[in-house]
Amino acid sequence: MLIKNAVLPNKKRADIYIEEKEIVSINGEKNKDDWVIDARGKLVLPSFYNTHTHLAMTLMRGIVEDLVLKDWLEKIVWPMEKHLSREHVYWGSIIGGLELIRSGIAGIADMYFFMDEVAKVLKLLGLRGTLGTTIFDFPSPEAESTDEMLKIAEAFAKDYQNDELITPSIAPHSTYTCSPETLLKVKELADKYGLLIQIHLAETRWEVYEIQKRYGKRPVELLGDIGFLDENVLAAHAVWVTKAEIRTLAKHGVKVVHNPISNMKLASGGAGVMPYPEMKEYGVLVTLGTDGVASNNNFDMFEEMKVMAIAQKNHRWDPTIAKAEEVFKIATENGAKALGLKAGRIEEGYLADLMLIDLNKPHLKPFYDPITLAVYSMRASDVDGLIVNGRPLMLNKEILVVDEAEMLEKAEKKAFELYEKAFS
């Protein structure tokens, strides 16, 4: 496959050759039988990796807003999750997955329930997923006991051991919903199958107080002390952490997902804008995530990059923090790295995960610098095409892998049905 006449992030025009799932050359030799995508007037960017989501929670998008966390959980999330079936997870993931394609996102790290349904949807749509069954010490929509959840996670790990798009993972919910014993069981399973562990960590001030009360130490300290931390841990949020804790994260090679919009919107992190400058200083790999749309409320990684950049600047009274190039790399290359992918750059030998942007729009004029445009002016709707693993999932704004309108209509019906069950 040949993407012809694209504009690269460095503003040079190029022909990009893709074979199977890889970028094999930029401006190399032509083959006569190439399938040609004409990208004249379009910018090609590496696609995004959204490293913290709960895909199926699209079902709860925007029902009620502006509540404190406790009310939001008690009034919306829990009544709906009480009735959540594997069918709902499938259709919620359909809405979410279509939005991912339209937002230029090639892959996600996701934690929720019925992850085999999420896997089914991502494979149908051609997207990558590092998927972890949520584990905690009380019943979930999927299982009655922690042991049962662990079994489900293990079965999933076996089923998807050699999948091209799906990477099994495991997701202990947090230090306040999982006992140290549970966390160590998870770790054992993760070590056995080489799984990435996804966990919510130090998201709220309440969490820090609660863990200190229970164990006499802060959340990161606790995980360090029980031997839980290593380079296979992907920690979401990490807002309320001390410098010593950041050093602990760095020492063990833990990867951190920054979710600025969710943190600000829930305000449960308080003034806690993640200490990005220190993470950078101590060498923590920082990635970017939207969190579930129930606390965002979309999968727009352009918006997430912009909010990260301006929130960090504002918080430290310094506009030179979180520069456009840095933030763009966090959303693309760093995300890929955290998911174990050689991707996130338009270069020979990298996976062919890339998006096309239509530049003929007033808000993208004049065209001075692609990366500052991407971080500060673009939004998800500017994505015109998406190629993942060498396969075009959308071109000229048309979804190629499913009948989008039909899928959305069905999915919305399922969402309303769940709403009726929960609230009538």
Next chain:
Amino acid sequence: MLIKNAVLPNKKRADIYIEEKEIVSINGEKNKDDWVIDARGKLVLPSFYNTHTHLAMTLMRGIVEDLVLKDWLEKIVWPMEKHLSREHVYWGSIIGGLELIRSGIAGIADMYFFMDEVAKVLKLLGLRGTLGTTIFDFPSPEAESTDEMLKIAEAFAKDYQNDELITPSIAPHSTYTCSPETLLKVKELADKYGLLIQIHLAETRWEVYEIQKRYGKRPVELLGDIGFLDENVLAAHAVWVTKAEIRTLAKHGVKVVHNPISNMKLASGGAGVMPYPEMKEYGVLVTLGTDGVASNNNFDMFEEMKVMAIAQKNHRWDPTIAKAEEVFKIATENGAKALGLKAGRIEEGYLADLMLIDLNKPHLKPFYDPITLAVYSMRASDVDGLIVNGRPLMLNKEILVVDEAEMLEKAEKKAFELYEKAFS
């Protein structure tokens, strides 16, 4: 004109009848000769009023980013403004104006130079503008002396006294660039012609220190003491203000424009997120603005609403602050009120300024609540149609008033030409 089968913000389906420039009835009697716009599957919302912009600064969008204010002014803005001609302002406003239409913005409050060029563009495109020539105590791209600037502003006020779309205004730049004498001359002119006064006020910590050093009082105190403040003042930013100053603003009926993205991005306001809860408590009319795109970098009022909501929540550790409905009203009805327009609601007797949103998109599913969707999930690119003063400017994503592609191409050339002059 009849907009048929639209979905209203309250989720009811309706036929909206427009005569001349007004909404005359919702679901009223039909006329046979109506021009019908079929809005099936589309949401109709009141349009936005972006109450603080510098439209022509699209010319400088994204050239260099992540600089401290001083570097940004000295390295980018001033070298370019040194060569800024009225032709540049025209073409910069063309880019900006087309972006306004695509972003659902019916009217702006704008302060810059060569405002007759901005007026020409807005009239060509069918948009509303409350336009103020910038006044300060040093030469501008347009005039050598303050007196000359005042004369230009007066001539503009006379020329546009009875225009349907353009409202003359006057724009003393700030307390640190205008002496009290200049401010009072502006006030005199404003009183004579009934002009709205646009001014940057208490934007940065530096400004507060500087004014205190010069006059022994804070910026709002200074303006209060010299008799400058009244209900014709529209103050942009108002970030670094005390409670006493907010009471002064409220007492005099001063309107305030909140520009959260610009404030955060420049970080020159430091941790100064505008004290919105106190503004609300003391009864100040708060509106929303993007500022110029050189410090944003777009005119996306959806994004601006979202950032306002999440930044206010985050800053006060309280997710119930700046609720979706409140923020939406600020961006629509409050903006209209500040500009002296009976608009910002889809109701009989209101001006026919409204936008259509295509709902058939994954990030807008499921469709539970239009207003939370608008504030937290939508973006400017979801705007499918815009009607201003009863005239459709865009329908089905097609700009109806000019040849967009041709205009953008010309405008971009002019931008590059200015760049060459400034930096070669």
